[in-house]
Amino acid sequence: ALSTATVTSAANATSNVGNYTLTASNQTMSTGLVGNYNITYATGNLTVNPADLTITANSATKSYGVNTNLTAIGYVSNGLMNSETIGDVTLASAGAANTSGVASYNIAVSNASGGTFNISNYNITYNNGTLTVNPANLTITANSASTQYGLGTTLGNTAFT
Secondary structure (H helix, E strand, O other): OOEEEEEEEOOOOOOOOEEEEEEEEEEEEOOOOHHHOOOOOOOEEEEEOOEEEEEEEOOEEEEOOOOOOHHHHOEEEEOOOOOOOOOEEEEEOOOOOOOOOOEEEEEEEEEEEOOOOOHHHEEEEEEOEEEEEEOOOOOOOEOOOOOOOOOOOOOOOOOEO
C-alpha cells in the first residue's frame, strides 16, 4: 500500500546554519486503513550546512607614480543566497602606493562584513586580484638655445625640461 505523511520543520530557505527537527504527521494510505496501524511518528533531523561563497578582488592597472584607491577597484562575489549583500571587505596591495615600482602585485581581499549576510552561513573563499603597475610616461625635451657662429655652446646636463 502506498502511503504518504506530512513532514514539517521550522527550517526554510532563510534558516541559519544549524540543526532543525523534522516532524512527521498525517499518515494516509492509498489502500488499507490507517486505523489498522498503531502509528508512531519519530522526529528526524535536518542539518543546514553553510553555502559556498567566493569573493574575488577585481584586477586593475595603473601607471607608476599614481596612488590607487583599492575601494574603487572593488570586488565581486558569487554564491550569496536569499538576495543577501556584503557591506564591506578589506582590500590591500603593496602596489597601491605611488612609489610602487613597475610590476604585478596581488590585491588581497579579506574580512567580509556588514550588509545583510550572516558570515556563519557561508564557507568563504577569498581570491586575489592583480594590480599591474605600468611605466609612467616621461617626455624629455631639449631646451632651445642659441649661440653665435664660431662660439659653440656648452649644453651640460640641465639643458632639458
